[in-house]
Amino acid sequence: MTTSSQLAELQEDIRTRYDSLSKRLKQVAQYILDNSNSIPFDTIASIADKASVPPSTLIRFANAFGFDGFNEMKQVFRQNLMEDTVSYTERARLYRQMAGDSKVHETPMEILNTFGMVNAKALQQLPGQIDPEQLNEAVKLLDESTNIYVIGLRRSFSIASYLTYALRHLERRAFLIDGLGGMFKEQLGMIQPTDVVIAISYSPYSQEVLDLVSLGAKNGAKQIAITDSMVSPLAAFSDLCFVIREAQMDGFRSQISSMCLAQTLMLSLAVMGTK
Known part of the structure; x- marks a missing residue:
């Protein structure tokens, strides 16, 4: 579940x-519903004071909604605020404001060390998140396809462009849907049931990608989704859906696990492919 949908579900609950x-x-x-934008920045003592309750009541409230403590509940609000902040400079400023100086990584080497550790952990967990049968089926679909259309915009563009590059070097008919000149639908307009669409998108999901996978589904093409949640809108259109949980640091999400999966698909096709 994405952070935005998790927050919406909590608020509805x-x-x-x-x-x-x-x-x-x-x-x-009432205080939480009326002040969701300030929750990430306020301390427990401050929230309790503004809600006119003792701090222990906040803990009981969090427990009543399935959280181990109120700080765990606050994380839902924090991550949602981060996801809604497009500017990386603003995102870093927000993190510093929320985390306090004791948790902020100051030097480039500290940032490198932390990114290295969290990415290493994410990569170690990746094989356990992938269904072997789905992985084999994905390679089979790609091998049997006439054309492979790869879609990934904004943050996902680097993964999509690499995958297209790699598939071309395997002499596969791979096409990157980049919407040059606004021609998204034109680039996918001749898709056939013998083709495969690889769609890559993470929360907040790109509307252009959703429109394109819908078009691909209408034309009967097989679809492989690489996304971050089983309730991602991409999952509804996909024949195969790979849910990737990327490492995060200071509100910034990595791409290492997604790239690892893309390279796995490429190398598996090179080794196991029949064309």
């Missing part, structure tokens, strides 16, 4: 259960 809450918990619920 709070609204639905509001009437059944105790008086103190209702005060917390």
Whole structure:
């Protein structure tokens, strides 16, 4: 589940259960629903004071909604705010404001060391997130396809462009859908049932990608999705869906695991392909 959908679900759960809450918990619920933008920045003591409840009530409130503590609940609000902030400079400023100086990585080497550690952990976990049968089926679909259309915009563009480059070097008919001149639909307009679409998108999902996978589905093409949640809108159109959980640091998501999967598909096709 993406952070934005997780927050929306939490807020809806709070609204639905509001009437059944105790008086103190209702005060917390009302404050949280009315001040979602300030929750990431405020301390527990500050929130408790503004909601006119003791800090222990915040812990009880979080427990009532399935969290181990109130700080865990705050993470949902924090990550949602990060995802909604497009500017990386602004995102870094927000992280510093929320985390405090003790948690901010100051030097380039500290950042490199931390990124290295979190990416190494993500890569170690990646094989356990992939269904071997789905991986084999994906390679089979690519091998049997007439054309391979690769779609990935904005943050996903680097993965899509690499995959197209690699498939071309395997002498496959691979085409990068980049929408040059606004011609998204024209680039995918001749897709056939014997073709395969590889769509890559992460929250917040690109509307152009969703429109294109919908077009591919209407034309009967097989679809492989690389995304970040089983409830991603890409999953609804896909024949095969790979959910990748990338490493994150200071509100910034890596691409290492997605690139590793892309290279796995490419090398598997080189080794196992029949064409």
